[in-house]
Amino acid sequence: MKNPPAPVPVAPGGRTPFRTLGHVLVVVVVVVLVALPPRQANTARTGEVVPVTGAATVLDGDSLRIDGQEIRLHGVDAWEAQQTCPDQKGQPFPCGAMASAFLQELVKDEPVLCIPLLRDRYRRLVSHCLLRGRDLGWILVEKGWAVAYTRYSDYYRSSEQQARDQRLGGWRGGASHEPRSPETWRIANRSRSNHR
Template sequence: MIRTTLALLLLCGPAAAAGTISGPATVIDGDTIEVQGTRLHLYGIDAPETAQSCETAKGREYRCGRDAARALRARIGAAPVTCERREPAVAGRLVGLCHVHGEDLSAWMATQGFALASRHLTTAYVAQEGHAWATRRGIWAGTFEKPADWRKDRRRVEASAVADE
C-alpha cells in the first residue's frame, strides 16, 4: 500500500504531493476563496478584512476590505481556479498558491494594491507590493491599517468588551 502511494506521488509529481484542487471558486474575502468545498487562504498575501475601512488620499473613508473581495471576484469571474496547497497553514487555515488563466492571484492582488505581501511567510510578493506602493494603487493611494494589526486590535476590543460584561 505504501509503495503504491509513493509510486503515484512520484508519477503525478509535486503538485499531487502538495495537493492540487481545481474548479469554480467562491470569493470569501480578499485573500480567501473556496474551491470544491475547500476554503483556501491565498499564499503569501494578507488583504484587508471585509469589514475593514481605509482612507483615500483626501481622507474619505471607504471599505477597502470589501473592495479587495470585489476585485478578486471580478478577476476570477466564472473561470476555474487551480490551487496547489502550501505549507504552513496560516492560523489553522489551508493555504494555496492559486491561479486563474495561468495568472498567480496572490501576485495580482499585491500588484493592484489590494493586499500586502506576507513577509513572515515568503518574500515572493514583496516586489509586487512595492510596485503598488510606488504607483499608489489600491490601499496605497491613501492610508490604512495593516490587516494583521486591524485583526489584533479588533480581538483586543472584543476581549475588553467581554471582560466588562
C-alpha cells in the same frame, strides 16, 4: 503586467531553468496530476496534499473555497472585510469590501488552480493559486488589494512597492495617508474581525 521573474538559482552561464513562479507551478502541477489516478486529483487524502482546481467561491479578499476545500492564499494578506483605508484626503473608503469584490470579479466564471503548500491551524489549504496561468496573490498585491505577508514570504514585496508607488487599491492615500496593515487592523479590531 506580467509577473516578474521568480527568484531561482542561476546555472553556470547565466541560464535559469524556469523564468517565473508560474512556470514552476505549472510544471509541478503537471507532474503531480500525471502521477495521480484521475479521481484523486481534487481529493486530499489523509496526510496528502494535492492540487485543487475548479470554480472558486470568494470567502474574503485572500480566501477561496474550491470543491469544498477552504483555501488561503500564501504570502498575501488582503484588507479585512470591515476595514477602511484613507483616500488622498484622508477620508475612509471600504478597502476591505473592495478587495473581496475585486477577487470575486477576478475569479468569476474562471477555473482556479491551487497548489497547496500546507494546512494551517484552521485546516485551510495554504496555497499558491493560478488564474489563466497568473499568480492570484501577485494580482491582488500589484493592484493594491492585498499586502505582502512578509512573515510568511518575501516574494510579493516588490509588487507591493509598485502598488504603493502608483497609489493603487488600499494605497490610494499615498505616503501621507498610509492604511494600517490588515494584521494590525485585526489586532486592533478583534471583536469586529471574523478573520481566521
